[in-house]
Amino acid sequence: xxxxxTRSVLxxxxxxxxxxxxxxxxxxxxxxxxxxxxxxxxEKVNARGLLAETLKxxxxxxxxxxxxxxxxxxxxxxxxxxxxxxxxxxxxKVDAILIPKVSKAADLDAVAALVPDVPLWxxxxxxxxxxxxxxxxxxxxxxxxxMGTNDLAKEMQTxxxxxxxxxxxxxxxxxxxxKACSKIIVDGVYNAFxxxxxxxxxxxxxxxxxxxxxxLIHPAQLEITNAAFAPSEAEIDLAKRQIAAFEEAEKNGLxxxxxxxxxxxxxxxxxxxxTLAKAEAIAALNG
Ligand SMILES: CC(C)(COP(=O)(O)OP(=O)(O)OC[C@H]1O[C@@H](n2cnc3c(N)ncnc32)[C@H](O)[C@@H]1OP(=O)(O)O)[C@@H](O)C(=O)NCCC(=O)NCCSC(=O)C[C@H](O)C(=O)O
Ligand SMILES: [Mg+2]
Numbered sequence: 001x002x003x004x005x006t007r008s009v010l011x012x013x014x015x016x017x018x019x020x021x022x023x024x025x026x027x028x029x030x031x032x033x034x035x036x037x038x039x040x041x042x043e044k045v046n047a048r049g050l051l052a053e054t055l056k057x058x059x060x061x062x063x064x065x066x067x068x069x070x071x072x073x074x075x076x077x078x079x080x081x082x083x084x085x086x087x088x089x090x091x092x093k094v095d096a097i098l099i100p101k102v103s104k105a106a107d108l109d110a111v112a113a114l115v116p117d118v119p120l121w122x123x124x125x126x127x128x129x130x131x132x133x134x135x136x137x138x139x140x141x142x143x144x145x146x147m148g149t150n151d152l153a154k155e156m157q158t159x160x161x162x163x164x165x166x167x168x169x170x171x172x173x174x175x176x177x178x179k180a181c182s183k184i185i186v187d188g189v190y191n192a193f194x195x196x197x198x199x200x201x202x203x204x205x206x207x208x209x210x211x212x213x214x215x216l217i218h219p220a221q222l223e224i225t226n227a228a229f230a231p232s233e234a235e236i237d238l239a240k241r242q243i244a245a246f247e248e249a250e251k252n253g254l255x256x257x258x259x260x261x262x263x264x265x266x267x268x269x270x271x272x273x274x275t276l277a278k279a280e281a282i283a284a285l286n287g
Contacts, residue, residue, distance in 0.1 A: 014051040035051065
């Protein structure tokens with residue numbers, strides 16, 4: 001869905017009944033209902049059943065509902081696919097299926113064959129996935145990419161740094177692939193969920209790099225993230241002034257305007273209109 005905001009994408013373990021209920025009232029743009037890493041092995045089967053029933057009955061409003069299945073290389077992946085294909089046919093509201101550890105386009109083909117029609121999202125979190133990001137982004141069923149920075153850091157053997165130096169190549173490759181193919185791309189989680197300042201810095205970095213939003217692990221991270229990935233009042237004001245100045249310049253037969261000492265050309269107007277469209281989409285979401 002073009003323009004659908006994905007500023008804040010909250011993981012909820014599919015096994016946690018209280019968290020599933022709480023999310024109906026949280027200020028997140030999207031929810032990842034997780035059956036993979038957030039669910040213990042002996043809870044996998046129960047979580048699958050609980051989640052399938054919950055998505056038939058619970059009202060998550062206009063929050064996007066994304067189900068993260070287990071990989072098809074695990075004992076749960078194929079049954080996750082079959083259960084959700086059946087649940088969707090039976091009225092469960094699922095906007096996308098998220099596949100973990102996607103390393104090549106064929107990983108998407110395998111899930112596409114088991115779950116018809118629903119858009120697919122890919123966890124980008126393996127070194128091979130980074131190298132194959134473009135072929136993954138080109139997949140016709142793919143709608144969005146999610147950076148899995150914990151798994152990527154593990155495979156890369158990087159250490160945590162505020163500037164995410166060891167992850168930058170992977171983040172950049174995935175961003176290029178997603179943008180070239182007009183797909184949604186959201187950043188990885190910030191593990192220290194009580195560190196607001198650190199989260200803010202990482203959100204700003206992700207926003208500056210071009211991510212559409214960030215994945216989160218705790219409701220306390222929502223407010224900072226929503227603010228960071230929304231156009232600010234100053235950005236909205238600048239966009240309006242750029243459009244007005246450019247229209248005025250055009251009337252005078254000019255192709256360039258100047259706003260705040262900077263040139264404004266047609267391409268800047270595209271960005272300005274995108275900023276206003278994003279602000280409108282967020283306002284519409286908040287009703
Ligand atoms: C991190 C947590 C285990 C902390 O849980 P808890 O100790 O229960 O937190 P609080 O007591 O502060 O919770 C306060 C209330 O908020 C609710 N809550 C907590 N977390 C969530 C949530 N994620 N969604 C919805 N609601 C949530 C609690 O129920 C409390 O409610 P109330 O009873 O009304 O007070 C916990 O936050 C958690 O489990 N988070 C999710 C962890 C997760 O999903 N991990 C997997 C995804 S990360 C990943 O794998 C990314 C990727 O693959 C990679 O490789 O990087
Ligand atoms: Mg992961």
